[in-house]
Amino acid sequence: xxxxxxxxxxxxxxxxxxxxxxxxxxxxxxxxxxxxxxxxxxxxxxxxxxxxxxxxxxxxxxxxxxxxxxxxxxxxxxxxxxxxxxxxxxxxxxxxxxxxxxxxxxxxxxxxx
Amino acid sequence: xxxxxxxxxxxxxxxxxxxxxxxxxxxxxxxxxxxxxxxxxxxxxxxxxxxxxxxxxxxxxxxxxxxxxxxxxxxxxxxxxxxxxxxxxxxxxxxxxxxxxxxxxxxxxxx
Numbered sequence: 001x002x003x004x005x006x007x008x009x010x011x012x013x014x015x016x017x018x019x020x021x022x023x024x025x026x027x028x029x030x031x032x033x034x035x036x037x038x039x040x041x042x043x044x045x046x047x048x049x050x051x052x053x054x055x056x057x058x059x060x061x062x063x064x065x066x067x068x069x070x071x072x073x074x075x076x077x078x079x080x081x082x083x084x085x086x087x088x089x090x091x092x093x094x095x096x097x098x099x100x101x102x103x104x105x106x107x108x109x110x111x112x113x
Numbered sequence: 114x115x116x117x118x119x120x121x122x123x124x125x126x127x128x129x130x131x132x133x134x135x136x137x138x139x140x141x142x143x144x145x146x147x148x149x150x151x152x153x154x155x156x157x158x159x160x161x162x163x164x165x166x167x168x169x170x171x172x173x174x175x176x177x178x179x180x181x182x183x184x185x186x187x188x189x190x191x192x193x194x195x196x197x198x199x200x201x202x203x204x205x206x207x208x209x210x211x212x213x214x215x216x217x218x219x220x221x222x223x224x
Contacts (some may be wrong), residue, residue, distance in 0.1 A: 004156075033211070043157075043202070043214050056211065091156050099209035101147055104156030 002026070004105035006092050012111045018080040021108045024073055025094030033102060034067055034077050035091040043091075049075065050098050082112045121200065123219045132190040134218050136203030141184060143205040147212065148177060148188045151200045160188070160201075190220075198222050 005024040013019060025032050033048040047057040049069045057067070064083070069075040079086055089109050093102040126132045138146065144165040149157035163170045163177045163186075170177050176189040186203050200219050204212040 042216050045211065045214075048211060093156075097209060098211055099145060099206045101159050101162055102212060103159060104149075106154075106156045 004092055004094050004103055006090075006105035006108050008108060009106065010109045010111075012113065013082060014113050015083050016081045017112075018078065019082045019086075019110060019112075021077040021090050021092075021110070023075045023077070023092030023105060025075070025092070026103055027073070029094035029096050029103070030072065031095045031098045031100070031102075032069060032075050033093040033095075034075070035093065035104075036088045037091060037107070038088045046077070048098070055098070084112045086110065087112050121217050121219045123221065125221045125223055126193050127223050128193060128195060130193055132188075132193045132197065132220060134188045134190075134201050134220065136186040136188075136215050136218075138184050138186055138203065138205045138215070139213070140205060140207055141181075142207045144208070145206045146177070146179060146186050147204045148175075148186075149202040149204065149214075150197075151202065151217070152198075157202060193220075193222055195222050195224070 007022045031050050034046040035043055036046055037043045046059040047067045048055055052069045065079055067077045089107045091104050091107045093104040095102040147162040148160040150160050151157045161172045161175050161177050163179050168179050174191045178187045190197055200217045202217045203215045206212045
């Protein structure tokens with residue numbers, strides 16, 4: 001069975017550029033989560049969707065961050081403009097129901113120079 | 114230089130010994146708990162879960178114990194192997210709401 005698929009695996013870009021991270025959840029899962037992981041702050045929930053609808057975006061750090069889920073099989077997390085402090089590993093996870101066991105992708109390692 | 118970051122608790126065990134990783138959770142209303150394992154360069158991987166109507170659940174080489182009285186969760190790994198080296202996270206939720214993750218514990222295996 002295919003797990004959660006994230007792309008790209010690695011992204012290196014200069015500050016000020018737009019960054020788009022992509023996620024394909026597990027088929028049949030109706031909840032999708034975006035996390036950020038850093039040494040300083042650990043694993044932080046940024047936003048989550050249920051049935052393609054954003055439910056809680058209180059973890060999104062600034063207006064520079066936005067996320068969309070146009071359909072049940074695809075979500076994006078966009079940072080515009082990017083800053084060096086956005087450097088982190090970004091994970092996408094999906095689950096069957098919001099409170100169910102979440103299955104994580106292998107993350108996108110983002111470096112903003 | 115490296116920024117000051119989280120100081121993860123670290124547990125070092127001898128290969129072949131049993132490991133016990135502990136977690137204190139925050140919400141007495143939590144009714145669902147999960148343990149995750151995160152290896153270097155990978156996402157957290159589901160290990161085992163338990164609901165609040167149970168106090169023990171066993172999987173393959175792993176056992177989760179739940180003590181609701183003191184809000185404590187533990188993960189026991191039998192006959193620890195080098196491949197068990199990772200960071201282990203507990204997570205809790207209540208009322209089918211989102212999971213809340215702990216800070217994690219780093220498990221290192223001594224040969």
